[in-house]
Amino acid sequence: MSDQSFFKRKWVQIGLAIGVVALGVIGSEVLVATAPTASRKPPEKVARLVTTEPVKAGDYTVSLLGYGVVEPEQQITLQARVSGTVQSIGPKFVPGASFKKGEVLVQLDNTDYRIELQTAQAALAQAQSTLTSELGNQVVAQSDFELLGLNVDERERALILRKPQLEAAKATVQSAQAGVERAKVNLERTILRAPFDGVVVSREASVGAQVSATTALGVLASSEAYWISVAVPQADLKWIKFPEGKQAGSTVCVSDASSREDGCHKGTVLNLQTSVQDNGRQAQVLVEVPRNNNKNLQPLLLAQYVKVRFDGIELRNVFKLAPSSVHDNTVWVNDNGELDIRPVNIAFRSAEYVLIDRGLNNGESIVTSNLGSPVNRMAIRTNEPPNNATTPAPAAVKP
Known part of the structure; x- marks a missing residue:
């Protein structure tokens, strides 16, 4: 075969291949151009399902x-006011026990104070006897002075009538009387009584213990x-x-x-x-x-x-809501199927409830559901029947 016929056949094959490719490209463009197109529709808005609750203003404390x-209310440390030995302890002087005002809590040995009182009473009797004798001397001195008819000044007259001796006798009686009163008080202080109705907080006293006027015997609390x-x-x-x-x-x-x-x-x-x-x-x-x-x-x-x-x-005409229904000083209100994110004024807030005095109206329904991404005026819906829906009357119950 000659070289000329070989090259001629080669070019024919190449031309056929190019033609096939060209036909394929043209065919695909025709198919794309004539293919049916789908019309795009905007996505339908789906209302979020929520739960709501109507609100009504009222007065709340x-x-x-x-x-x-x-x-x-009162608490004292019980202390002795005289020295002595603890002789006995009252049955109510026990930690935790209750007592009445005037009950005996502690009794000190009163032997020395009884003797002191007897001594004071004896001294008083002696002083009163001396005063009685001096009063008799006063009568005699007055009689002698009148018989003598002496003309003396006031100072000499007082000495003749023994007025200094009388004043001394009276002073001795008064001192003896004070000694008796002091002895009586000290004797009485050997008995420690409850100053009020109360309970025993603690007790430090023990029978046989030697106490002084500064010793703490226990702690009492008013009841x-x-x-x-x-x-x-x-x-x-x-x-x-x-x-x-x-x-x-x-x-x-x-x-x-x-x-x-x-x-x-x-x-x-x-x-x-x-x-x-x-x-x-x-x-x-x-x-x-x-x-x-x-x-x-x-x-x-x-x-x-x-x-x-x-x-x-008490706050008047306020709305009481659960804390979960209030979101950063706003409340979600169901406004005819749309979410109204409404700012409100919080009058009082606690862990249990929130009181709102401005921003809400009677009869409005607040959204109590927890919405993840709330948007103002977004569509919402509830499972509750519309307000204008009629509820069939209940059937009569036969007696």
Whole structure:
């Protein structure tokens, strides 16, 4: 075969290959151009399902919670006022025991003080006898002076009539009487009685112990009422009523800090103390609780850690919401199927509830659901029937 025919056949093959490729490209463009196109539709808005709750304004008393330690209204250290030996101890002088005012707690040996009283009484009798004798001498001196008819000055007259001797005898009687009274008081002081109704906090006295006027025999606490110094944030003091004139302070409800009981011991606010706690810089409110004013509850104990709930000032025409329904000073309102993120004014906030005085209206429904990414005016829906839906009347119940 010649070279000319070889090259001719080669060029024919190349031309056929190029033609096939060109036809394929043209065909694919025609298919793309004539292919059907799908029309895009905007995504439908899906309303978020929420739960709602209608609100209604009312009058609510602000409630504050604080903590403190129970202390006695009065507490003293029992001390002997005379020296002596402890002869006996009263049955009520036991730590934790209750006693009444005037009960004997400690009896000292009174032998020396009885002898002292007898000695003082004898001295008084002697002084009174001397005074009686001197009064007799006064009569004799007066009679002699009148018989003699002496003309003397006032000083000489007093000496003749024995007035200095009479004054000395009277002074001796007065001193002896004071000695008797002192002896009686010392004898009485050998009996140590309870100065008020209370409980025994501690006892240091023992039978046979020698005590002096400075010896501490025990600690007594009054049981008429308890005092509690309650720590309260200074910003919350405006909600507490303090006594002023005839107006009493806020009432309080006191219970054990760890108790789950519903009942509590009732008390009142006495005053605001002049110092604050170093830790937290909280104010100290003094509260008084009468002893055992609720006999159905466990009585309060000294040094007991308690929680104190204050019934504070009443706020009128406010809305009471759960803290979970308030979001950074805003409330979510269901406004005809749209979410209205509405700013409100919080009058009072606690861990249990929030009181709102501006921003809401009676009858509005607030959203109580937890929305992850709330957007103002977003569509929302509820499972509740619309307001204009009619509810069928219940069937009559046959008697």
